[in-house]
Amino acid sequence: MRMPLARQVVEAVAVEEGVCVRPVALRRVDLDTGETTIIPAPCGATLASKCPPCAERARRLRMAQCKSGWHLDDEPLPPPDPPDDEAKQLGRLRADLEAIRTEAEKTGDTAGVADADEMIGQVDEHLADLGVRGKAAPDDRERPRRTRSTRRRQDAPDLPRLPVVKRTIGRTYNAPDGTTWRPSMFLTLTCDTYGRVFPDGTPVDPDTYDYRRAARDAIHFPKLVDRFWQNLRRAVGWEVQYFAALEPQRRLAPHLHAAFRGTVPRVVLRQVAAATYHQVWWPPTDRPIYPAAGPDLPVWDEQTGGYLDPATGAELVSWDQALDAIGPDDEPAHVVRFGPQIRADGVTSNSDTAGKLIGYLTKYLTKSLDGCHAIATDRQRAHVDRLAATLRHEPCSPSCANWLLHGIAPKNARPGLVPGRCKGKAHRRETLGFGGRRVLVSRKWSGKTLGDHKADRVDFVREQLQALGKHADPNSPAARATDETRAAPRVAWELVRPGDPDAPRREHLILHAVAERQRWRTQLADPTATGPPLDSPADRDKSSDPLPAPTEEGP
Numbered sequence: 001m002r003m004p005l006a007r008q009v010v011e012a013v014a015v016e017e018g019v020c021v022r023p024v025a026l027r028r029v030d031l032d033t034g035e036t037t038i039i040p041a042p043c044g045a046t047l048a049s050k051c052p053p054c055a056e057r058a059r060r061l062r063m064a065q066c067k068s069g070w071h072l073d074d075e076p077l078p079p080p081d082p083p084d085d086e087a088k089q090l091g092r093l094r095a096d097l098e099a100i101r102t103e104a105e106k107t108g109d110t111a112g113v114a115d116a117d118e119m120i121g122q123v124d125e126h127l128a129d130l131g132v133r134g135k136a137a138p139d140d141r142e143r144p145r146r147t148r149s150t151r152r153r154q155d156a157p158d159l160p161r162l163p164v165v166k167r168t169i170g171r172t173y174n175a176p177d178g179t180t181w182r183p184s185m186f187l188t189l190t191c192d193t194y195g196r197v198f199p200d201g202t203p204v205d206p207d208t209y210d211y212r213r214a215a216r217d218a219i220h221f222p223k224l225v226d227r228f229w230q231n232l233r234r235a236v237g238w239e240v241q242y243f244a245a246l247e248p249q250r251r252l253a254p255h256l257h258a259a260f261r262g263t264v265p266r267v268v269l270r271q272v273a274a275a276t277y278h279q280v281w282w283p284p285t286d287r288p289i290y291p292a293a294g295p296d297l298p299v300w301d302e303q304t305g306g307y308l309d310p311a312t313g314a315e316l317v318s319w320d321q322a323l324d325a326i327g328p329d330d331e332p333a334h335v336v337r338f339g340p341q342i343r344a345d346g347v348t349s350n351s352d353t354a355g356k357l358i359g360y361l362t363k364y365l366t367k368s369l370d371g372c373h374a375i376a377t378d379r380q381r382a383h384v385d386r387l388a389a390t391l392r393h394e395p396c397s398p399s400c401a402n403w404l405l406h407g408i409a410p411k412n413a414r415p416g417l418v419p420g421r422c423k424g425k426a427h428r429r430e431t432l433g434f435g436g437r438r439v440l441v442s443r444k445w446s447g448k449t450l451g452d453h454k455a456d457r458v459d460f461v462r463e464q465l466q467a468l469g470k471h472a473d474p475n476s477p478a479a480r481a482t483d484e485t486r487a488a489p490r491v492a493w494e495l496v497r498p499g500d501p502d503a504p505r506r507e508h509l510i511l512h513a514v515a516e517r518q519r520w521r522t523q524l525a526d527p528t529a530t531g532p533p534l535d536s537p538a539d540r541d542k543s544s545d546p547l548p549a550p551t552e553e554g555p
Helices: 006-017 052-070 085-107 110-129 211-236 266-275 319-324 352-361 378-392 401-406 450-467 483-487 506-525 537-541
Strands: 024-030 036-041 184-190 242-248 254-260 277-280 299-301 306-308 334-337 343-347 439-441 491-495
Touching (some): 006 506, 036 506, 052 352, 052 450, 085 110, 211 242, 211 266, 211 277, 211 334, 211 378, 254 352, 343 352
Antiparallel strands (some): 024 036, 024 491, 184 343, 242 254, 242 439, 277 334, 299 306
């Protein structure tokens, strides 16, 4: 029984070779000859528990994205181009259609409203074809907007406020010797305490540890982070750009590390963090009306299209009605704040600290949140279990099934909702209540999308191979193709579904990718070999790893 399985051997070799261990089968069809080929494509997983090579590749890509935007000297994005005459003409037509629709809506002409909506959709599609982003007007016309008072809380300090200018580059400093340098900063933020803990992160007294507040802070932590960057930009007067990653502390509280461009005084950072909060205007959930399990839960009624009380048969309060019951003098259901633990360090682009901080920032991206810190004792395991049990029955969104426990029908209620079985990401044990993205990047960080950075890394490796004299194989289809064919290849790709008669076993795909990787490595080691086909669209976009992964010093 201690002898390894053959599949484990194959996967171990794939990990050492940097090949995906969960490849996806793609069928490549040559539209000219009709020839079909099954090619393994990487699964693209970001967690090492699913696929270590793909997760490591994704982490290095995030490192490159972080490095490219941290110490920029110029604005990453130019202002948008002015619209051309054709776009302006469509805008005038869009205005006329809006007036026609409004008039038809006033007279009760439903057919006219439908015709106007159809024409408006066509105009929006033409604008999108011209490269216009967004829509001239939102589609949800009849949705009422619920507003709350914007008056700041009395227990929160005031924030400094300046007019925000269109600038993302930080301040430039001049040294006595005439050199100029523009540093940036590395920031760490975390939530407040929920009770005393031991050095291993477990609570001293689990009975008094506030697991409910910890769960709610984790669920609403993304909103708090967004509010912090908004307040910081208003306080400093320019558009601060950031690259941030989330990880849990040993006590399992959300912990944010952020690299942002430019410098801000530490006093201002502490003031903004202390004055930042997020109020959750939800119905109160401190005292559930129904038990978490059993036959006494609300039941779905097909005739009314809603949930009914099992004892009285009365229909539950809808989500909108529950929000309307919150008065202007009521307190929010929850308020999320940062804790006093704030750390900010200045970093320059040419220092060794910058590379170390980028590695530290992306250290845990390949792990799930519950696996960032090793659980070695029963106390640590019980701490995770208690937090997971609290998160299981805590509402995560307006459409969460846990609202049934409090006598409220969730938003867009449907049959089959069971409290404690919501499929929201925040309820999963591996997320520890955090339902947002692990990596948070501002729009003007580097001026490129993650796909653009991936293409830059591929181009970098291709340039290095060409510098070594590794050109395309003359017998490859890419080398024989003309420039016109390369620009528009007549190739179609389709996913090989399970049950397809041509679907190969996963082990065969892994072995094929390992063999191809070994062939490429042999070609790179042989100075007389031509190397992999550098211009093949199939190898560039669809193979498991068409080229050797660049080092951390690459782009």
